[in-house]
Amino acid sequence: MSNFFPRWANWLPLQLLVCGLIVGAPITLGIWYYFTPKYTRVGYQPDQPVPFSHALHVKQLGMDCRYCHSFVEVAGHSNLPTTQTCINCHGEGKILPNSPRLAPVRESWKTGQPIPWVQIHRLPDYAHFNHAVHVNRGVSCYSCHGAVNEMSVVYEAESLSMKWCLDCHRAPENFLRPPSEIYNMSWHPDSAAQQREMGMKFKEEWKVNPPVSCGGCHH
Amino acid sequence: MSALSNTTTPGVAAAAEAGAPDLSAIARPPQVLNNRGPLWVTDAVCSIVEGKTPLWWYAAISVSGAFAAMGGACILYMIATGVGVWGSNSPVFWAWDITNFIFWVSMAHAGSLISALLFLTRQKWSISISRSAEAMTVFAIICAGVYPAIHIGRVWFVWFLFPVPNSYGMWPNFSSPLLWDVFAVTSYLTVSSLFWFAGMIPDLAVLRDRATTKIRKFAYGIVSLGWLGTARQWRHFEMMYVLLAGLTSVLVVTVTTIVASDCATSVVPGWHATIFPFYFMVGAVYSGSAAVLTLLIPLRLIYPQLKDLITPSHLEKVGKLLLMMGSCVAYVYVFELFTAWYSANPFERGAFLERLTGGYSWAYWTCISINLTVPQLFWFKGIRTCLPIVFVLAILANVGMWFERFVIVTTTLTRDFLPSSWGEFHPTIVDILTATGTLGIFFTLFLLFIRFVPIVNMSELKAALPGTQPHGASDHSTQEAR
Numbered sequence: 001m002s003n004f005f006p007r008w009a010n011w012l013p014l015q016l017l018v019c020g021l022i023v024g025a026p027i028t029l030g031i032w033y034y035f036t037p038k039y040t041r042v043g044y045q046p047d048q049p050v051p052f053s054h055a056l057h058v059k060q061l062g063m064d065c066r067y068c069h070s071f072v073e074v075a076g077h078s079n080l081p082t083t084q085t086c087i088n089c090h091g092e093g094k095i096l097p098n099s100p101r102l103a104p105v106r107e108s109w110k111t112g113q114p115i116p117w118v119q120i121h122r123l124p125d126y127a128h129f130n131h132a133v134h135v136n137r138g139v140s141c142y143s144c145h146g147a148v149n150e151m152s153v154v155y156e157a158e159s160l161s162m163k164w165c166l167d168c169h170r171a172p173e174n175f176l177r178p179p180s181e182i183y184n185m186s187w188h189p190d191s192a193a194q195q196r197e198m199g200m201k202f203k204e205e206w207k208v209n210p211p212v213s214c215g216g217c218h219h
Numbered sequence: 220m221s222a223l224s225n226t227t228t229p230g231v232a233a234a235a236e237a238g239a240p241d242l243s244a245i246a247r248p249p250q251v252l253n254n255r256g257p258l259w260v261t262d263a264v265c266s267i268v269e270g271k272t273p274l275w276w277y278a279a280i281s282v283s284g285a286f287a288a289m290g291g292a293c294i295l296y297m298i299a300t301g302v303g304v305w306g307s308n309s310p311v312f313w314a315w316d317i318t319n320f321i322f323w324v325s326m327a328h329a330g331s332l333i334s335a336l337l338f339l340t341r342q343k344w345s346i347s348i349s350r351s352a353e354a355m356t357v358f359a360i361i362c363a364g365v366y367p368a369i370h371i372g373r374v375w376f377v378w379f380l381f382p383v384p385n386s387y388g389m390w391p392n393f394s395s396p397l398l399w400d401v402f403a404v405t406s407y408l409t410v411s412s413l414f415w416f417a418g419m420i421p422d423l424a425v426l427r428d429r430a431t432t433k434i435r436k437f438a439y440g441i442v443s444l445g446w447l448g449t450a451r452q453w454r455h456f457e458m459m460y461v462l463l464a465g466l467t468s469v470l471v472v473t474v475t476t477i478v479a480s481d482c483a484t485s486v487v488p489g490w491h492a493t494i495f496p497f498y499f500m501v502g503a504v505y506s507g508s509a510a511v512l513t514l515l516i517p518l519r520l521i522y523p524q525l526k527d528l529i530t531p532s533h534l535e536k537v538g539k540l541l542l543m544m545g546s547c548v549a550y551v552y553v554f555e556l557f558t559a560w561y562s563a564n565p566f567e568r569g570a571f572l573e574r575l576t577g578g579y580s581w582a583y584w585t586c587i588s589i590n591l592t593v594p595q596l597f598w599f600k601g602i603r604t605c606l607p608i609v610f611v612l613a614i615l616a617n618v619g620m621w622f623e624r625f626v627i628v629t630t631t632l633t634r635d636f637l638p639s640s641w642g643e644f645h646p647t648i649v650d651i652l653t654a655t656g657t658l659g660i661f662f663t664l665f666l667l668f669i670r671f672v673p674i675v676n677m678s679e680l681k682a683a684l685p686g687t688q689p690h691g692a693s694d695h696s697t698q699e700a701r
Contacts, residue, residue, distance in 0.1 A: 003436075003440070004437075005440055005445070009445075036386040037386055038386070159386070161386040161387070161388070162386065162387040162388055162389065164386075165388075166388035166389075167388065
């Protein structure tokens with residue numbers, strides 16, 4: 001039987017390879033970009049029951065993070081403020097007592113039901129994160145939550161992926177700050193080199209040795 | 220391989236032509252018996268593929284296929300349920316999974332050694348058996364490859380084994396031999412498959428040219444990759460074949476060494492020994508030679524035309540390889556016991572005392588009694604040329620080697636430094652059916668190989684026939700034929 005493969009069949013493998021690359025490359029790159037937390041999580045900005053503006057309270061009025069998130073230094077969990085905390089300033093006869101935008105706060109104060117804030121930064125249940133350990137060893141709120149003092153509505157600024165955690169756990173000197181600037185959301189190091197030098201010093205002095213084994217966070 | 224087969228020194232050829240010395244005393248046995256010519260070789264090999272499918276083939280593949288399917292079902296059940304369906308436990312985290320993995324991956328080595336190393340050293344006796352030995356290699360690696368992925372328990376995390384950039388920022392531990400294993404076995408599978416397939420291209424083209432139906436023409440046309448047999452193609456082909464043979468020969472050594480390191484780099488008494496790479500290497504070639512004999516002897520019976528191609532002399536040489544490697548294995552057995560005693564380490568001594576007298580000593584003594592005696596029988600020419608006996612001995616050798624893997628991997632783990640963490644291992648039905656499933660996969664693939672692929676390297680063998688070398692003799696037998 002004579003050969004029945006036409007001449008163009010010689011090019012078929014190469015053509016298939018090129019087609020495979022043309023189809024495969026965008027799929028790979030697309031998954032790489034669109035299926036990772038950098039794309040799926042960053043920028044998440046849900047509507048909150050009360051239009052509380054961090055930009056107003058922190059940047060303009062100069063309130064400290066710890067006035068509302070009062071347990072961050074002593075507990076693993078950084079608490080949301082109770083309605084009592086709001087009422088300290090917005091109670092009867094104080095600031096904006098009758099603002100319609102504060103109606104859910106007054107309602108909560110009257111009924112005792114907490115304000116249903118929508119959680120933004122959410123770690124999986126199998127990942128353990130301790131706020132106190134981090135803020136007491138030179139990790140600023142800013143490193144994970146971004147420039148909250150600029151946000152009128154809070155959004156997720158970082159991906160919170162495991163790689164993102166490990167980037168700091170593997171090289172904490174790139175992020176450690178002086179203890180006085182932990183809650184200063186507008187502080188920035190002079191230069192990367194200065195940050196590194198300072199970070200190395202803190203890492204040495206405070207014996208910062210973040211775990212990079214599985215058991216460090218997945219207890 | 221026509222150009223490469225021309226190994227005669229000019230002196231010998233000149234002397235022979237002068238008619239002076241009689242070389243018949245030192246003549247090498249012919250590669251093909253009964254003065255068969257090239258056409259006969261082609262017809263004999265192709266007839267196996269081109270003839271009607273024999274009834275025994277259907278019977279055999281339904282049995283092996285059933286075992287393979289059973290193994291597949293067990294694997295699915297294991298994945299759906301969890302590794303608890305196996306007998307593996309704490310402290311025996313590695314049991315039949317790794318035992319069988321090492322058993323299969325080791326068996327693969329003789330195939331590569333016979334085809335690649337003996338090709339590089341111009342040993343012509345390996346030509347007629349190299350194709351089936353390589354097939355055995357590839358299929359054994361596939362059987363071995365069943366285990367590493369599923370033994371991790373959560374199969375969907377198998378990509379953790381490979382350095383894939385990911386949003387977990389997670390990388391394999393590059394200082395672990397378990398990772399080297401991943402690279403070693405995958406590259407071994409890739410290179411040995413390529414080596415096997417590349418060597419087949421000229422022979423597949425022969426089948427394409429002889430095809431009588433459109434389907435065969437099309438199928439063999441695709442797999443022969445447009446081979447025309449031009450001088451230019453042969454030049455490229457031979458260069459590629461030498462390079463792949465070199466690469467394969469190196470991989471034979473590295474893969475077993477790395478598999479041995481899985482055990483040797485741990486601190487477990489009974490594993491932590493520098494002799495392990497050598498130990499696994501010789502054991503691998505020993506078991507692989509036995510496997511080659513196990514496969515080829517029945518094949519010659521079923522297809523009598525192969526008797527002129529796969530000659531008793533060829534099989535005897537495999538037997539000698541088995542003898543040499545088996546003796547090395549025996550040396551390691553003795554030396555291991557000596558090291559344990561000489562180390563004066565109570566844990567090391569305890570581990571070997573446990574092997575000799577403990578609950579699993581029956582497995583140790585099965586392994587020892589087979590592997591110390593079976594290869595030594597090959598000293599006798601009467602035994603190593605009597606094929607029925609060789610067949611039985613070869614099967615025994617593989618049984619012995621399986622028990623060796625079992626003793627090393629599984630029973631060692633039942634004893635730890637702390638008596639509180641001692642344990643036992645008992646295989647479950649899922650363990651057993653998965654193991655027989657790999658046997659089923661192996662034989663199914665081998666049966667498909669017999670039916671659809673030329674099982675003897677025709678092109679290389681024809682080049683080694685008397686009188687096929689244009690520039691003189693290829694070896695002494697050629698002189699006789701003239």
